[in-house]
Amino acid sequence: MALKPGFGKWWRMGGAAEGLLAALVIIGLVGAVTYAATRPTVRHTWDLTKRDIYTLQPQTRGVLSGLETDVHFITIMRPESGPLFSGLAEVQQKAADYVNTLLRLYEQEAGGRVTLEILDPHRDSRRVNDLVRALHLQRYNVVLVQGPERTEQIFLDALVTIDRGLEEGGATKPAELRAYHAEREITSALQSVGVTETKKVGFLTGWGGPRMDAFEMFDLGLLAEGARGQGLEPVPIPPEDVAASLADVDVAVLCGPEIDPGDRVAQALIEFVAGGGALLLAIDPTHDAPGLDRLLSEVGLVRELAVLCRSDFPTVGPDRAILTVQRFDAEHPITAPIARQGTFARMYSVGGLARDRSAPxxxxxxxxxxxxSQTFGDRFAPGERSGDWMPTAGEREGARSVAYAVQPAEGGRAVVFGGSAHLTNGFLSTQEGGRANFDLALYALNWLVERESAIEVGERPAFVSRVDLLEDELSTVHLYVLLLMPLGGAILGLLVWFARRR
Amino acid sequence: MIQRVTTLLWRELESLFFSPLAYIVLTVFLVLNGFSFVYALAASGGVVEDTVKIFLGNGPLFWVCLVAVPPLVTMRLVSEERRSGTLEVLLTAPVRDGEVVLAKFLGAMVFQGFLWAPTLLYVVVIRGYGAVPEAGQLITSYVGIAATTSLLTAVGLLFSTRTSNQIVAAVGSLTANLLLVLLPVVVLQYPYAAPLARLISRLSMFGHFNGSFSRGLIDSGVMIWYGAGTVGLLLLATRSLEARRWR
Structure with missing residues (x-):
């Protein structure tokens, strides 16, 4: 019996509708399963790398499981363009990818307490600009760790060790990733952003020299902004009642005064440090200040009243007093990250410091x-601001220490610099100064507020295997992979074809 | 069921491995991968980890092979049977439609495994010159290739069930594969996609290789996306075969 006209059409439409419904159900199920599987709480990552660089260590897991507040990570990464053919941008990109992957693991392990936002300065320019303004960001390649009360900034240089490929004499070699220590820094930051109290950094004002709230070349505006970026609160300390104001701050900063603050201020600072306060003192060798010399002596240091100049510099004049320093203590928390990077700082009109033999x-x-070692101390007459910038008889040549970290058995910490210019805006901006100036200043402040790595999570050396082929070796590789292997495939095909014909 | 699928699988493998097209594909595939490897060696500056990352994850020719081979292998799986009329014979045999789809899928996967296997020899070649590749990175890269290939093969199989024309099946699945691979990358470049960046990046195959497979990581979330996607597409392919009854 023939079907009634029109039955076939309805039959087909019914089939199509059923098919469409089935397709929608299947797509919905795939979406639901995938969504559920990517929830941080059920997601798991297996790390098959040789050095387990993507496996969080037990200390970190402990911190994550004990988190009491929500923490938000934001990464803003943009590789720098290094010297031509140095490969620095590629290595920084690799480091940034490593950091982003590691932060995803923190998010997975934290059971919803940690969230992650990966920003691209080009794609997410509006959001990045807002953050730059709000958090006083000085540069990219940074991880922001945001707690309920404060935000900590960790720069890429502190998260990995990159051999930037710079060699003596300006020659370059390929940049290379040396070690991963992001976990230590990130876990420390996680711990510290949970703290609600904001530490205050008091800048002593009214003694001439660089100003904390100005942005001329020789002012301290960038240093104050950098401190804000680290979650610290910079406040001015007026000259009227220094002792009372010091009671409200955690760190006192006295940077390049031009007027001698006198015995009264020196005594207030001595008592402040003795009472557990921290001090950042940057005192120029051209500045005659008996009160501050007494303060220096109290913290166990003496200074050389001479401007350090380069003896190997071919020109004459004040340019000789611009030093490029690259020798940083590899063990101390302030300078260890800089020493690992192999970067340099620029200092100007700085004087030598030494340990006071009479210090306890x-x-x-x-x-x-x-x-x-190609440095000499250029002496000058009393009342003068410089000598002749040239090595003359009686002016000692040799390496000097220009910065000290002091930690007495009792009392607060101190960091002393033999000059102040390297902390000013012109030297903190990477265009004018060395890359390490900013790091040196910020790491010093962090150490002074006792915020050095709160947790010791071991670093992992990067595993780099390199194969450097000679020309004939490369030709052999080409012969294998471009000729012999495809030829093998073709011959196999011919053999199968012949076998089938028989 | 396993016995029926095994019988069908052998039939598929026989037709795949005894076809001259298979060895043309193999030869072209090895030439492309040869160039891809030479490029990776040069672009990485000899750093073995980067060589593996480019060769099995970031290189342009790698993606050409990954995206283009599944449509070439799957285009004839059902279309050819439909065109030559053997599909009706097969489907009237005492086998389920799902078993036919599964056997054809497994046959295509085994064949593509046969294509990718010789690329391991490249690693053996550079090992001879002192290179020490990370075993973990190699394993996860090949796991990534297997996962991606399974999804793209399932796409190809779905298209092959929809038409009797092999070229239409190949072009359709190639277009779908390109969309799957490139769309997330293109969309992520635009600022207006920022609110959806997280969702889109979860679907990005480039992202999966860059973020996990090429790094020596296996992410359960990523694996389940490929697994669920493959199963879903195979179910759709089965529905597509069944739909012939409605025509």
């Missing part, structure tokens, strides 16, 4: 930065 042996004084 219980006080730990660590020379942080040392000049090269």
């Amino acid at each position: 042996s219980t006080t730990s004084t660590t020379p942080l930065v040392t000049t090269s």
